[in-house]
Amino acid sequence: MIRIRSFRDGDLDALYDVCLRTGDAGEDARAMFLDPHLLGHVYAGPYARFSPATAFVVEDGAGIGGYIVGPADTVAFEDALERDWWPALRLKYADSPAPRTADERMRRHVHHPRRARPEIAGAFPAHLHVNLLPSLRGQGVGRRLLDVWCETVAALGAGGAHLEVGTRNARAVRFYRANGFREIARAGEVLTLARPIRDSSRAWTTDRAKVFSFRRRPSSGRAP
Numbered sequence: 657m658i659r660i661r662s663f664r665d666g667d668l669d670a671l672y673d674v675c676l677r678t679g680d681a682g683e684d685a686r687a688m689f690l691d692p693h694l695l696g697h698v699y700a701g702p703y704a705r706f707s708p709a710t711a712f713v714v715e716d717g718a719g720i721g722g723y724i725v726g727p728a729d730t731v732a733f734e735d736a737l738e739r740d741w742w743p744a745l746r747l748k749y750a751d752s753p754a755p756r757t758a759d760e761r762m763r764r765h766v767h768h769p770r771r772a773r774p775e776i777a778g779a780f781p782a783h784l785h786v787n788l789l790p791s792l793r794g795q796g797v798g799r800r801l802l803d804v805w806c807e808t809v810a811a812l813g814a815g816g817a818h819l820e821v822g823t824r825n826a827r828a829v830r831f832y833r834a835n836g837f838r839e840i841a842r843a844g845e846v847l848t849l850a851r852p853i854r855d856s857s858r859a860w861t862t863d864r865a866k867v868f869s870f871r872r873r874p875s876s877g878r879a880p
């Protein structure tokens with residue numbers, strides 16, 4: 657049985673772990689980083705801390721194997737991080753003016769996080785990250801996570817959502833396009849995709865976890 661439920665505080669380590677194992681354009685990034693927490697400090701931790709109501713995890717018999725995170729209001733989220741998240745990390749991690757390694761790129765990000773362009777955050781205020789370990793892919797789990805997240809951010813007032821994805825992550829680009837996202841900007845190898853969301857007023861709340869079952873592919877042992 658594969659189950660989607662709301663994020664809980666005790667899931668944080670699993671979020672960081674999935675983030676790292678899917679952090680190289682969808683593939684395992686563990687070999688790229690000397691510090692295994694850096695990627696999660698940028699792409700997992702702040703979402704759990706500042707927008708827990710819009711964070712959902714997927715679990716099966718092997719534990720948590722995926723998640724979707726992302727705030728309904730990107731501008732407010734970025735403001736909160738500037739105030740209460742980045743300062744402590746900036747004390748811990750030195751800036752890297754000319755980053756070459758994965759660690760250096762994340763350290764650079766900690767000191768100089770890019771903010772969403774105002775016209776994008778205005779038209780598509782929510783943004784998201786969705787990551788599944790290989791054993792959970794290709795069975796409709798990502799689509800279901802996206803549905804749950806969209807319902808939730810819509811109920812919180814977001815009329816649209818955006819995300820960034822690398823062009824070399826072909827599977828993810830195909831997934832987003834199949835789920836209604838369209839390209840609205842491109843900078844080098846990074847696409848910004850966006851879509852409107854309708855408010856169905858069926859938000860999930862922390863006490864309203866729900867169980868879905870998915871048809872599993874035969875070879876679905878947890879990897880790697």
Ligand SMILES: CC(C)(COP(=O)(O)OP(=O)(O)OC[C@H]1O[C@@H](n2cnc3c(N)ncnc32)[C@H](O)[C@@H]1OP(=O)(O)O)[C@@H](O)C(=O)NCCC(=O)NCCS
Nearest residue numbers: 678681682786787788793794795796797798799821828831
């Ligand atoms: C991108 C990602 C979230 C997509 O999630 P997913 O659960 O694999 O997506 P879905 O299963 O909904 O759809 C993927 C494919 O499975 C197919 N599928 C859906 N339900 C299915 C089922 N029950 N049985 C078999 N195939 C199914 C879909 O038709 C789709 O096919 P396609 O790839 O040929 O278009 C996931 O692959 C992932 O986490 N990748 C690694 C991390 C990553 O890259 N994240 C994005 C960073 S920007």
